[in-house]
Structure formats: C-alpha cells, structure tokens
Amino acid sequence: MTVLDLFSLSGRKALVTGGNRGLGKAFVRAIAEAGAEVAFIARDSAQSAVALEDFEAAGIHVTAIQADLTSDAELHRAIDEAADALGGLDILVNNAGACFHRDADEVPDSEWDTVFDLNVKAVFKSSVAAARHMTGGGSIVNIGSMSGLIVNRPQNQPAYNASKAAVHHLTKSLAQEWAPRNIRVNAVAPGYVETEMTPVHREDYLRYWVQDAPQKRFAQPEEIAPSVVFLASDASAFMTGSILVIDGGYTIW
Ligand code: NDP
Numbered sequence: 205m206t207v208l209d210l211f212s213l214s215g216r217k218a219l220v221t222g223g224n225r226g227l228g229k230a231f232v233r234a235i236a237e238a239g240a241e242v243a244f245i246a247r248d249s250a251q252s253a254v255a256l257e258d259f260e261a262a263g264i265h266v267t268a269i270q271a272d273l274t275s276d277a278e279l280h281r282a283i284d285e286a287a288d289a290l291g292g293l294d295i296l297v298n299n300a301g302a303c304f305h306r307d308a309d310e311v312p313d314s315e316w317d318t319v320f321d322l323n324v325k326a327v328f329k330s331s332v333a334a335a336r337h338m339t340g341g342g343s344i345v346n347i348g349s350m351s352g353l354i355v356n357r358p359q360n361q362p363a364y365n366a367s368k369a370a371v372h373h374l375t376k377s378l379a380q381e382w383a384p385r386n387i388r389v390n391a392v393a394p395g396y397v398e399t400e401m402t403p404v405h406r407e408d409y410l411r412y413w414v415q416d417a418p419q420k421r422f423a424q425p426e427e428i429a430p431s432v433v434f435l436a437s438d439a440s441a442f443m444t445g446s447i448l449v450i451d452g453g454y455t456i457w
Pocket of ligand 1: 298
C-alpha cells in the first residue's frame, strides 16, 4: 500500500449531478479514471448523449440519468435509479448549479427560486436521498464557490453568492450530523473556471476576473477535478466539514 493507493476510488459507486458538460463532466471523467463506477444526472438528454460519446471514446463507461433536480419527484427517482444502476452509492458530487448576473433590485422571484431550488434545496435533498444508500459510509462533495466567501465584481449576482454561502454552511451542518454514520461531507470552492456558466473571455471582466487574481488566469475544469477525487477518496479520511478553496489565489486579495 502506497500513499497513491489512498486516492484510488476502485470499487466505489459515484453519482455526479450536472455531469454532461463543464465542471461536472470533468468530475465524471476524473472519478471514473480513479476507478469508480459512475452515473451522472442532467436535464438535456442530447447533451448527455454527446458526453457519453466523449466518455466512451476515452474508454470510460458511465450511466446517464435524465432528471430536473428542481423537481422533488424527479430528484428522488434519479437518485434511486443511480443507486440501482450502480448497485449502491458511496460518493455523491453535488455539482449542478445555476447563476444569473443581475442587480439586486432587478432580480425576479423566478430567478431567485431557480438559483436556490437548484444550488441549495437540490443539494440538500440529493444529499439526504443519497445518504440513505450509503449504508457502509460515504463521501459527499459539494461544489461551492469562492462566491460563498467573497463578493464577485464587477457583476452583481446576489442570489448566487448567497446560495453558495448556504452550500458551505450546509456542508458543515451535514458533516457534523452524519459523522457517526461514517459519511463525510466536504466542499470545494473554485474561482473562475472556463465553462458555459462563466464568460471568462469578456473584455470588460478581464481587469477584475484575471488581473485581480495572483495567478492572473482562470482555470480549466480538469484543474478542479483532482481535488474532488481527493475529497471523495480515503486520502481525505480525516476531513469533514471542510471548504477547499481552489481559486488561483483570488481570495487572498
Ligand atoms: P455549467 O452551466 O457549465 O453546467 C451546469 C450543469 O448542471 C450542466 O451539466 C447542467 O445540465 C446541469 N444542470 C443545470 N440545471 C439542472 C437541473 N435543474 N437539474 C439537473 N441538472 C442541471 O456550470 P459549471 O460547470 O460552470 O458549474 C458547475 C458547478 O460549479 C456549479 O455548482 C457552479 O456554481 C460551480 N462553480 C462554477 C464556477 C465557474 O467559474 N464555472 C466557479 C465556482 C463554482 P443540463 O442543463 O443538461 O441540466
């Protein structure tokens, strides 16, 4: 047994929400490469089919499940479907999320609800539903954000910022409650990562998003994925309730 064996996810059953593009897709791939059997949830079946093709081309076999996690019924059906397909659950990565750039006095209720229903309520409900399948213990990794620690600029995104602070505190809350069940709950808090959610190439944002970061760049999803593998694995056995910041130093300043 070497130290690298502790990072292996061999024999584990993992579910990633929002795994058909962006960060979630990189998490599915990394967790599978680390040895786990993986299923992912997303709404857009066509995009999930594209992702499945990409995974297959890389020799990775995963299960795609179609569901809208803001629907209670669909969420429960999808988590049970994943546990059935995999033969149990050991790892849940709560990755699916939504963000809107909007000044506070222009945020419609519908947008606030979309953000909180997905970023907070679905994270809570998925965790409770998945934990019921983690009979031998498990690891839940929530995708928080540096927006739960600092307030981004120049764009205003009050609902998103509040939702990610909620994710971080929910992480700690569930971590202490479920430690006796041997279920660890941690979060990663990424800085800017190039995905459909985040317009990293906007000229008017560069001054704030890139120049304000000590490393003076944004990340690729593959740079966040190893930390998710770490938190999912036995390498982090004594970590629970932690928020792992991965932001190129952004929150230092
Ligand atoms: P994307 O918008 O690129 O991907 C979002 C994923 O979530 C997609 O797979 C999407 O699939 C899925 N999804 C969205 N809504 C639902 C829903 N109602 N039910 C089920 N699945 C849904 O986002 P990112 O990859 O950028 O973000 C992933 C996570 O990382 C989010 O939680 C985000 O807040 C966080 N994050 C992102 C950062 C960044 O800079 N990109 C920085 C910090 C944190 P589909 O549309 O098919 O349902």
